[in-house]
Amino acid sequence: MHQLNAAVIANAPLTGDYWLIDIEAPAIARELRPGQFVNIRIAGSLAPFLRRPFSVYRVSQDRSRLQVAYKVLGEGTRLMTTTMPTGGRCDVIGPLGRGFSLPTAAKRIAVIGRGIGIAALPTLVDEAVARGVEVYAFLSARNAPNIVALDIFAEHGCPTKIHTDDAPSAAVVTDHLAAMVDRLDFDAFYVCGSNRLARATHVLATRLGIPSEIAMEQHMACGFGDCHGCVIEVNADRSGAEKAFREVCHHGPVFETWEVVHV
Numbered sequence: 207m208h209q210l211n212a213a214v215i216a217n218a219p220l221t222g223d224y225w226l227i228d229i230e231a232p233a234i235a236r237e238l239r240p241g242q243f244v245n246i247r248i249a250g251s252l253a254p255f256l257r258r259p260f261s262v263y264r265v266s267q268d269r270s271r272l273q274v275a276y277k278v279l280g281e282g283t284r285l286m287t288t289t290m291p292t293g294g295r296c297d298v299i300g301p302l303g304r305g306f307s308l309p310t311a312a313k314r315i316a317v318i319g320r321g322i323g324i325a326a327l328p329t330l331v332d333e334a335v336a337r338g339v340e341v342y343a344f345l346s347a348r349n350a351p352n353i354v355a356l357d358i359f360a361e362h363g364c365p366t367k368i369h370t371d372d373a374p375s376a377a378v379v380t381d382h383l384a385a386m387v388d389r390l391d392f393d394a395f396y397v398c399g400s401n402r403l404a405r406a407t408h409v410l411a412t413r414l415g416i417p418s419e420i421a422m423e424q425h426m427a428c429g430f431g432d433c434h435g436c437v438i439e440v441n442a443d444r445s446g447a448e449k450a451f452r453e454v455c456h457h458g459p460v461f462e463t464w465e466v467v468h469v
């Protein structure tokens with residue numbers, strides 16, 4: 207884990223409510239695994255007092271820079287758009303948490319994301335594609351401009367289904383996955399950004415007997431297991447009979463879906 211006062215290479219609107227910040231952070235970028243996150247401090251201000259956690263969206267090929275795609279939601283993210291200009295600095299800690307695991311023998315996976323959850327997926331997709339794994343994407347958001355990373359999925363030629371709340375339909379995006387699994391073999395599922403999609407993914411994975419993982423979002427403070435501010439209740443075994451408590455920043459943010467989905 208490193209704390210850097212990273213140079214900001216660029217910080218500009220991306221799409222919809224999202225901005226993209228690109229920072230020089232080789233120590234973090236070199237060690238980062240897909241699904242891990244960074245914790246960013248808003249410099250020169252006590253409000254917000256706590257750092258803000260973000261998935262790493264992409265790492266440059268030479269692993270010197272990393273990008274975060276962030277949705278402007280409240281005071282912290284609003285200040286990120288004004289206090290971290292191109293040429294400025296970004297106080298960042300990372301890499302943090304436990305990331306995704308990609309089975310060695312995997313040939314085809316599905317990634318399922320909603321809203322800001324989609325921003326956790328591109329590093330996994332980059333690694334999967336580099337290993338020759340076929341990736342199918344199932345993405346949803348409030349409206350089309352708020353679906354990030356479509357260009358990344360297109361760059362890799364991933365078959366992609368999208369669903370937006372403003373397009374009248376009773377379906378959810380996992381319905382497309384459910385319709386595919388009888389004719390295509392998937393080796394693992396990865397979901398992020400929606401409890402409803404997580405439940406649907408978990409049910410499908412259980413039926414198929416394949417692993418499925420979820421990247422959790424939770425309010426955080428320290429980001430590395432010290433403050434116990436991000437504890438959630440989890441299933442301690444697959445039956446769900448035994449419960450336990452886990453820090454999302456430290457044991458996660460990636461969990462197996464059976465740990466967190468209460469069906």
Ligand SMILES: Cc1cc2nc3c(=O)[nH]c(=O)nc-3n(C[C@H](O)[C@H](O)[C@H](O)COP(=O)(O)OP(=O)(O)OC[C@H]3O[C@@H](n4cnc5c(N)ncnc54)[C@H](O)[C@@H]3O)c2cc1C
Nearest residue numbers: 258259260261276277280281282283322325423424425459
């Ligand atoms: C591991 C992890 C990875 C994340 N990755 C990304 C990412 O890649 N891109 C991105 O845009 N956001 C991501 N988030 C969420 C991001 O941390 C919050 O959106 C951000 O902290 C909001 O800060 P703010 O000061 O602007 O908003 P606040 O004023 O703190 O909050 C605005 C609203 O958002 C809600 N909120 C804030 N943080 C969270 C949270 N963590 N979980 C659920 N609700 C929240 C608040 O309850 C409030 O309603 C991630 C969160 C975690 C824990």
Ligand code: FES
Nearest residue numbers: 427429433434455
């Ligand atoms: S944020 Fe401090 S323990 Fe998780």
